Amino acid sequence: MRILVMTAVAAEQDAVLRGINNDPRFDVVAGGVGPVAAAISTTKVIAKGEYDLVISAGIGGGFIGRADVGSIVVATDIIAADLGAQTTEGFASIEQLGFGISRVPVDQELATKVADAFQKAELSTFTGPVLTLSTVTGSFETAEDLALRVEGATVEAMEGFGVALAAHDAKLPVLEIRTISNPVGPRDKSSWKIKEALQQLEKASSVLAEVL
Numbered sequence: 001m002r003i004l005v006m007t008a009v010a011a012e013q014d015a016v017l018r019g020i021n022n023d024p025r026f027d028v029v030a031g032g033v034g035p036v037a038a039a040i041s042t043t044k045v046i047a048k049g050e051y052d053l054v055i056s057a058g059i060g061g062g063f064i065g066r067a068d069v070g071s072i073v074v075a076t077d078i079i080a081a082d083l084g085a086q087t088t089e090g091f092a093s094i095e096q097l098g099f100g101i102s103r104v105p106v107d108q109e110l111a112t113k114v115a116d117a118f119q120k121a122e123l124s125t126f127t128g129p130v131l132t133l134s135t136v137t138g139s140f141e142t143a144e145d146l147a148l149r150v151e152g153a154t155v156e157a158m159e160g161f162g163v164a165l166a167a168h169d170a171k172l173p174v175l176e177i178r179t180i181s182n183p184v185g186p187r188d189k190s191s192w193k194i195k196e197a198l199q200q201l202e203k204a205s206s207v208l209a210e211v212l
């Protein structure tokens with residue numbers, strides 16, 4: 001199996017590389033921050049290689065009560081949560097507007113297998129929808145709006161939908177794995193546990209190499 005892991009930045013790429021420990025089945029690429037950069041870079045890498053699976057991996061924000069800081073989340077769905085329109089009845093996704101897809105399903109069997117392996121490795125693991133946004137949430141109000149709008153919203157990040165759409169376009173299965181660096185809500189960088197989340201990403205990646 002040939003596996004492409006897309007991260008946003010080099011620090012996440014390095015954590016994954018440490019975890020997979022030179023496993024030749026994996027390519028790990030830092031594709032840039034945000035859904036557009038992620039989509040472009042993933043499309044370019046897929047075009048040059050023969051892959052069986054694409055994974056969006058990195059740190060993310062956990063919705064309070066759904067995913068604790070320091071935990072790992074395996075996506076059940078990858079959702080473009082701010083791709084749509086504000087209407088008098090509230091937000092309408094481009095899917096609801098009839099302009100395209102705003103949700104890419106993951107390979108559910110593989111997602112369950114990976115989540116089970118993380119739990120067996122005694123890593124605090126949750127599953128649920130992972131939201132892709134172009135703007136990091138900065139208030140409780142926005143966090144609550146997203147949680148109400150997307151049933152079971154578990155994580156927010158910025159690249160998954162870009163990676164997933166590129167994989168979907170190439171008819172490849174996709175997963176998204178996020179290690180939680182911060183709670184979704186008011187911007188308080190002092191509360192971000194990025195180093196710990198990167199350590200969890202390394203641990204998760206070592207389990208990935210065993211289970212895939």
Ligand SMILES: O=C(O)c1cccc(C(=O)CC[C@H]2O[C@@H](n3cnc4c(=O)[nH]cnc43)[C@H](O)[C@@H]2O)c1
Nearest residue numbers: 008033059060061136137156157158159184187189
């Ligand atoms: O608000 C800030 O000053 C700030 C501090 C640290 C990081 C950022 C980012 O923009 C990180 C974006 C980057 O990390 C992922 N990520 C991690 N947590 C979240 C989140 O709560 N919401 C969205 N993205 C998050 C994301 O995938 C990016 O790659 C800002």
